[in-house]
Amino acid sequence: MATQTPYEVLGVNKDASADEIRKAYRKLAKQFHPDLNPGKPEAEARFKSISTAYDLLSDPEKRGRYDRGEIDESGAERPRYSYRPHAEGAQGWKYRPEGEFDPADLDDLFEMFGRGGQGGGARRGGQAGSRDFQMPGADRHFTLTIDFVTAATGGKQRLALSEDEWLDVTIPPGIDDRQVLRLKGKGGPGFGGGPPGDALIEVHVAPHPWFRREGDDIHMELPVSLAEAVLGARVPVATVTGPVTMTIPKGSDTGTQLRLRGKGIRRKRRGAETAGDQYVTLKVVIGASGDPELANFLEEWAKQHPTDPRRGIGGGTTEGAAAA
Amino acid sequence: MIAFKEIVERFAELESGELSRWVENRWIVPEADGGQENERWVFHEVDVARVELILDIRREFALDDETMSLVLGLLDQVYSLRRQMRRLCHALESQSPEIRDAIRKALPPAGENGG
Numbered sequence: 001m002a003t004q005t006p007y008e009v010l011g012v013n014k015d016a017s018a019d020e021i022r023k024a025y026r027k028l029a030k031q032f033h034p035d036l037n038p039g040k041p042e043a044e045a046r047f048k049s050i051s052t053a054y055d056l057l058s059d060p061e062k063r064g065r066y067d068r069g070e071i072d073e074s075g076a077e078r079p080r081y082s083y084r085p086h087a088e089g090a091q092g093w094k095y096r097p098e099g100e101f102d103p104a105d106l107d108d109l110f111e112m113f114g115r116g117g118q119g120g121g122a123r124r125g126g127q128a129g130s131r132d133f134q135m136p137g138a139d140r141h142f143t144l145t146i147d148f149v150t151a152a153t154g155g156k157q158r159l160a161l162s163e164d165e166w167l168d169v170t171i172p173p174g175i176d177d178r179q180v181l182r183l184k185g186k187g188g189p190g191f192g193g194g195p196p197g198d199a200l201i202e203v204h205v206a207p208h209p210w211f212r213r214e215g216d217d218i219h220m221e222l223p224v225s226l227a228e229a230v231l232g233a234r235v236p237v238a239t240v241t242g243p244v245t246m247t248i249p250k251g252s253d254t255g256t257q258l259r260l261r262g263k264g265i266r267r268k269r270r271g272a273e274t275a276g277d278q279y280v281t282l283k284v285v286i287g288a289s290g291d292p293e294l295a296n297f298l299e300e301w302a303k304q305h306p307t308d309p310r311r312g313i314g315g316g317t318t319e320g321a322a323a324a
Numbered sequence: 325m326i327a328f329k330e331i332v333e334r335f336a337e338l339e340s341g342e343l344s345r346w347v348e349n350r351w352i353v354p355e356a357d358g359g360q361e362n363e364r365w366v367f368h369e370v371d372v373a374r375v376e377l378i379l380d381i382r383r384e385f386a387l388d389d390e391t392m393s394l395v396l397g398l399l400d401q402v403y404s405l406r407r408q409m410r411r412l413c414h415a416l417e418s419q420s421p422e423i424r425d426a427i428r429k430a431l432p433p434a435g436e437n438g439g
Contacts, residue, residue, distance in 0.1 A: 005333060014336055067336040068383070069376060078334075081373035087403040088410065091370035094353055096404045097397065136434045195433035 006053035006066065006073050014067075018058070025054040137188035137197035144169060144201050148208035151175050152218065152240040152265050159201065161186070169201060174216060174265040177205040211240065216265040216276025223285045224248055229256075239263040239278050246280065254284045328354075328362040331375055338379060349389070351378060351396055 007014050010024045028050045030036070037043035056062050056075055065071045072078050086092055144159050154173030161167050167186065175181075180202050187197025212219045218240060228235065232250035236243045239260060246260060257279055264276025288294055332340045344362055346352045352374055354365035381387060381395060416424060 005336065007336070068379070069335045081369065081376050083370075083373040083377040084403075086370035086373045087399075088406055089370070091368055092403055092407065095370075095374070095400050096407075097400045190433075 003073060004049075006056050009049050009053035009073075010057065012057075016057075018060075021054070021057050025050065025058070029054075135191040135194045137190040137194065139197040140187045140199050142199060142201045143204060145204045145206055146171060146175075147206050148211055148213075149240050151177075151203070151205040152211075152213070154267075161199065167199070171203070172267070174267045175203055175205070177203070179203050210238070213265075216267070216274070218264045218276065218278040220278070220280055221283050222280045223283050224252070226284055226286050226288075229253060229282065229284045237278075237280060240265075248282065252282050252284075254282060256282045258282070326367040326369070326372055328365055328367070331367060331372055334372070335375065335379055337383070338375065343375070346375070346378065349393065351392070 007016070010016075010021060010028065012020055012024050016024070029047065032043045032047040032050060034044045034047055052074065056066055056071075056073065062071065062075065066073070066075075070078060070080070087095065140161070142159060142161070144157060146157050150157060150171055152174065154171050154175070156168045157171055159167045159169050167183070169181065169183070171181075180200055183199040183201065185196045186199035190196050210220045220238075222235075222237060224233070224235065227233075228248055229252045230250070232252070233248045234245050235248060237246045237260070241263065244260065244263065246258060248258070249256075258281075260278040260280065262275040263278035266273060266275040268274075328340070328343065332338055332343055340362060343352070347354060347365060352367070352371050354367045354371055357364055357366045359365075378392065378396070382392065387395065416427060419427075
């Protein structure tokens with residue numbers, strides 16, 4: 001009990017560096033070396049304990065194990081105290097949380113186990129034997145790739161669970177990429193009458209050539225002709241629920257954003273239906289740049305309407321850029 | 325019966341100031357003895373095991389005092405539940421096969437009732 005720690009033997013602090021430990025050891029070793037202290041058995045004993053202490057503290061691994069209480073000062077393994085058997089034993093009672101119910105009160109017990117009890121979990125007690133042992137089946141994991149429109153509107157998608165087992169998975173509208181659906185009872189069979197596990201399906205949503213999602217809104221870019229942009233038009237537009245007709249206002253341009261209200265993702269939230277919108281960003285496509293009539297017209301028109309769409313982008317004026 | 329000093333000596337990474345703070349925080353609950361200062365407490369094996377547990381957790385996860393209090397509080401709740409579960413299991417084991425069977429049938433399958 002009164003044994004000195006190796007730190008005390010060498011006269012160093014617990015946080016001493018390797019260097020300090022080596023210096024302390026050299027100094028003491030010289031002082032108590034048996035050859036320098038002939039006929040002094042106490043010096044020899046001291047020298048031994050100094051060597052043992054240095055042996056332990058000079059090895060970072062041993063020093064760490066000693067600091068953690070895994071080995072004692074002689075380097076011997078120490079029995080580890082495991083907290084669990086103590087905590088669950090009679091002594092553990094004193095660390096019960098405040099308000100732990102009185103186990104004599106069976107109402108409390110049954111109320112507690114009636115509410116989130118683990119049901120027929122593994123039994124202990126030996127004599128009951130394996131016929132009593134119940135275990136829920138294992139969960140099975142699948143991935144399912146669905147197209148963008150199905151993800152947006154919801155629907156059914158067939159999933160192969162095994163070679164001869166199919167399942168029609170109901171996709172809720174607005175499912176996100178990598179969202180996981182849990183199908184109760186479609187996992188591995190239970191053991192000893194236990195319930196089957198669940199099927200966990202990670203849904204991958206394939207990208208769409210022109211639709212893109214932002215939350216419950218759908219975004220797309222819509223090509224329009226020069227005439228449609230300048231003069232206005234009514235054009236068909238695809239939405240996730242089918243084509244609709246949209247009015248392009250007169251004097252639109254590339255980048256003009258139009259909204260189709262309610263054409264985004266519809267879903268029920270706490271009974272109420274909500275719907276996102278579809279945003280259509282116009283992209284003017286001239287499509288007839290080689291047409292001589294258009295060229296002739298623009299030649300006259302440009303002279304009377306000088307415009308610089310690059311103003312403010314830092315490239316200088318059009319003339320300046322041309323000269324460079 | 326284990327003295328304060330013995331615990332501090334056993335764990336080199338434990339300072340005596342820390343252990344007395346843990347006692348004040350009631351992370352460790354020793355028994356009172358007649359001595360002075362730190363020697364007024366005596367400890368049982370469960371306390372030493374708990375000191376070791378706290379040191380392990382602190383080393384592995386580098387927790388501050390506040391988080392450690394939370395962790396210990398949750399652990400104590402788990403062990404409390406396990407103790408109660410054990411008592412209940414013992415009580416069930418002492419019942420006749422008919423009663424145990426009836427209870428087993430009455431248990432909902434795991435996973436129902438949000439379990």
